[in-house]
Amino acid sequence: MALQIARLVLARCANQQVASSSALVNLEYAMLSRSVSTWGFRNLSSSKPSFCVAASSASPPPPPPNNKAVNTLRFILLGSVAVGGVFAYALFNSEMPQPAALATGQTTVKKDYGAVKKAIEDILDVEGYDDGSYGPLLVRLAWHASGTFDKADGTGGSNGATMRFEPECSWGSNAGLDKARSILEPIKAKFPWISYADLWTLSGVVAVEGMGGPTIPWRPGRVDKPSGVHCPAGGRLPDASKGAQHIREVFSRMGFNDQEMVALSGAHTLGRCHTDRSGYVNPWTNAPTTFSNLYFQDLLNKKWTPKKWDGPLQYEDNTKTLMMLPTDMELIKDKKFRKYVELYAKNEEQFFSDFASAFSRLLELGVQFPAATVAV
Numbered sequence: 001m002a003l004q005i006a007r008l009v010l011a012r013c014a015n016q017q018v019a020s021s022s023a024l025v026n027l028e029y030a031m032l033s034r035s036v037s038t039w040g041f042r043n044l045s046s047s048k049p050s051f052c053v054a055a056s057s058a059s060p061p062p063p064p065p066n067n068k069a070v071n072t073l074r075f076i077l078l079g080s081v082a083v084g085g086v087f088a089y090a091l092f093n094s095e096m097p098q099p100a101a102l103a104t105g106q107t108t109v110k111k112d113y114g115a116v117k118k119a120i121e122d123i124l125d126v127e128g129y130d131d132g133s134y135g136p137l138l139v140r141l142a143w144h145a146s147g148t149f150d151k152a153d154g155t156g157g158s159n160g161a162t163m164r165f166e167p168e169c170s171w172g173s174n175a176g177l178d179k180a181r182s183i184l185e186p187i188k189a190k191f192p193w194i195s196y197a198d199l200w201t202l203s204g205v206v207a208v209e210g211m212g213g214p215t216i217p218w219r220p221g222r223v224d225k226p227s228g229v230h231c232p233a234g235g236r237l238p239d240a241s242k243g244a245q246h247i248r249e250v251f252s253r254m255g256f257n258d259q260e261m262v263a264l265s266g267a268h269t270l271g272r273c274h275t276d277r278s279g280y281v282n283p284w285t286n287a288p289t290t291f292s293n294l295y296f297q298d299l300l301n302k303k304w305t306p307k308k309w310d311g312p313l314q315y316e317d318n319t320k321t322l323m324m325l326p327t328d329m330e331l332i333k334d335k336k337f338r339k340y341v342e343l344y345a346k347n348e349e350q351f352f353s354d355f356a357s358a359f360s361r362l363l364e365l366g367v368q369f370p371a372a373t374v375a376v
């Protein structure tokens, strides 16, 4: 429709000598390719989903042509496009801002977190990927997005979703999480009002619940940061080759105590290691898509010996199909940790309850929630 209007207007401007076919082509091109951002719209040329964005920005667009007639026409055309867009939105979207809301600048778009949760549930089961579920990968995304928090200065944490940007997206500890971020893109496109930070943490929550785990209290309110200059310092996520002291340093920096460290580590009942991501291999348990206390039972009841291979030190059971990381083994070597491993191996209910509170807190570290934000 906009192009039809353009042709009409150009025809009437024949006496201004702007309606030559080449002017028309130029005008159409200008409309479609470069002047959108000048009028306050998003630059369409950069709208492709970006899973890892460099910190530096693209070069600025060239200045608009110094042609009054073309500028006037562009104004008319873009105005038509905007009005047309609003009508199309009204026709096809029942959550259209109402006139009163438009007048006051407010929006009534209903933030239906239930619908987002449902959309996440729907993508969890995938035949052919690992053990048949993206659930464990999404739990790891939520944890790595949040586990950078430093309580000393309030930096890091899930707020900001800075893992979209360099350098954080390329940290070795985040290898493989590009996959997690990309599978959530269609959901972000369907519910553009949710921040990435809320979406990533909510997906971890939905994944735990969807795999049979406890209900995790979760509330929205995280705000995305615009660029990689907000990435936290590197080296904050745990190194699996290290000992108990390192585990305590990393988790107490976030504000967790020994019991919470053990409870959170129970997430390794899910998923597996990948040689092309961390260098380690195999799952921790025989039920890697079911949330349970099996990890603690296996830690205590199976015999773990160093795996003989060219890779990094890891432990294997007598079937050689299951694994433990050096940091997992610290949980039974260190007496203070071990007593909680024993507790959770015996009492799954206690594990579920302690995991739910610690995981919920992990996902909220450093987030300033708007007043009166409630769990959904």
Ligand code: HEM
Residues within 6 Å of the ligand: 136, 137, 139, 140, 143, 176, 238, 239, 240, 241, 247, 264, 265, 267, 268, 270, 271, 272, 273, 274, 275, 277, 278, 279, 280, 325, 327, 359
């Ligand atoms: C000392 C602490 C921790 C260390 C050293 C550690 C290390 C690792 C490593 C090396 C992997 C394998 C990654 C891969 O190759 O794909 C992994 C996977 C995983 N981690 Fe941790 N982790 C720790 C704590 C946690 C915590 C606190 C959670 C969640 C609350 C968690 C959740 C997971 C999950 C669900 C996976 C499986 C991912 C998948 O299957 O793709 N981890 N972790």
